[in-house]
Amino acid sequence: MTVSLLNARKAPLDTARELASEFARTAVDRDARGGTPKVERDRLRHSGLLSLSIPRQFGGLDASWSETFDVVREFARVDSSIAHVFGFHHLMLATVRLFAKPSQWQTWFTLTASNNWFWGNTLNPLDTRTVVKGHDGWREFSGQKSFCSGANDSQMLIASAVDEAAGGKLLIAAIPSGRSGITLHNDWYNMGQRQTDSGSVTFKRVRVEESDLLLDPGPLSTPFACLRPLIAQLHFANIFLGIAEGAFEEARKYTREEARPWFRSSAAHTAEDPYVLSHYGDFWVALESTRLLVERAGWVLDEAWNKGSALTREERGETAIAIATAKVAASRHGLDLCSKVFEVTGARATHASVALDRHWRNLRTQSLHDPLDYKLHELGDWALNGTAPIPTFYS
Template structure:
């Protein structure tokens, strides 16, 4: 791929975020996230089993001020930075992966106001989302391109089915991407926002997977849905600043997987410390004093610490990239995307391994359904398949060996 723009977008984007999250800001939102996570952890297993749309959990996010975290203060929001939002995702994931996913996608979907909307339209979008405390779901799965957006007067009509629409069944609004079919703008991809109750929009509620059960990720069917000009955010093109959407969601995944690993290790530690005897062949008095188990826990803690250090660096770098606005270049994007791909690789592997092997530390009794230790593994095993991590390894390797840059897509 050559580092040139497509020419599809002529606006000069201005970022509503400047600078980066400082220590006081990070401390504030880490505390808010931890308070929310503590509430979620209290009945995470019971809620997972009930498998109901997480309206109550979304209200909890609102109550702790997390929904409007990224909305600039001048538009009625909290005025925080992306590094704070990414820490929120990480902390929530240690307690409830489903709600962490909802928060991650919400932040990126809400952030498309800055990425896709023209500067003169952003204030109205930000004010409305802040006033309504909207949770943003999405219906953009790019490997399921079954939507048809056809011109209809001054607007469009939308028809088709979109699977894996995270947050759709609880989102106040749903952001949708679709290519125009017919007319002078045929093939142009638009991003637009519909309220969940729009006529012709049908929530199928068919999300029935191993993990992430409360992520509200069912399919949505659109039957002759009216899309008005006021619903349209903008065009999805390759203007560099607008393409920060994908590195952003991939970075959120890295923080999410890290959080799951931290949560699984913390739960394993709690179980291990609660075991007052020791293995019959051990000379230690308790399992926690046994070097065999100490070694495993030490390995997990060390690898998690390394991933955490990388994530913290990249969270700050994403703030710095976002702040550039129109000055953010395709060269900047290529370098940032590779660094985030590196995080995606190691966070996936550490997260899956810790959530799996923690049972080696906690023993057969921890496989009881009443313990719920499997929740961490089920969640990360499900979500880590979102896009193949092997392709992230190839992305990193091709860059390292040949300086190659992957094509810009909603996965790269």
């Protein structure tokens, strides 16, 4: 019997730091290799952290979203792929909480906490190739899905399909990953986030029971249900900030221990070079300002979440603005920092064994899934016209 790391009464963040230290030792090699981080996912299972956001009455640790995202950031500093699938697991749990009836999500929460289930994603609302066929008392999902992060090595999936008979309505279901007709493909081979298993899935006449469908209240149906995309957005903001923090720490160590001053520099050591110090000053301002925005967005989300069904449309809009602002800052500052770290580490830091480039590759890969220009358009409409973002799966 495996003993949870949390059994020693450690705080979840302390457990995450221990795991992050362990994951860091193999992060570079696993980034080059790609594929499913099976050992690391099992370590997460045995740690007890998969129940982090589940309420205590259902066997969980009852963490707030701010506390959950602190753990995501801790992982992202050393391994943003692990941070991605871990955070997505909690996003999938939020999905059933927000879209399903209590009799559904309470059962799934209890089973997840007691069995250390990992949840994966096959939702992707922009990919409409999976369609619904209606039967008497059940449905059938058939088709393809792309960008299915964390689907491999999961026990449960959030899946979606287009119901053409209902005018193209999107049906969302929670189904076991091993159900007959589901094929998880190992075809994720992108330049970054290489161990998120974000490849494709095939559904071939997969039976979906009425009790699997998330219909009441359903997706994006109430201000509270519309928190789902905001949780996803803040998840990414924390990943981006964590990546930038990790890149900063690696660059700082390299600058102090390995880098050499340019031959025209008057400094005896690179850490005293005025241009290097100026860059680090810029890095610090970028990180500190992003931290404040991301942490504030977490507190705003916690307040909105705690209001439940009493959450108003206006409060949801204000939450969306806080999170969008944090995500823009995390994206911009993170990409800039992860690129400019080479200006303070030098040519030798480009050696493949250092793998300092992985931070930019990871952040750039993930940031492209939600164009920043459209986020800025929403923020501009708010700043100029006072118009809150229209709830979609991305805003």
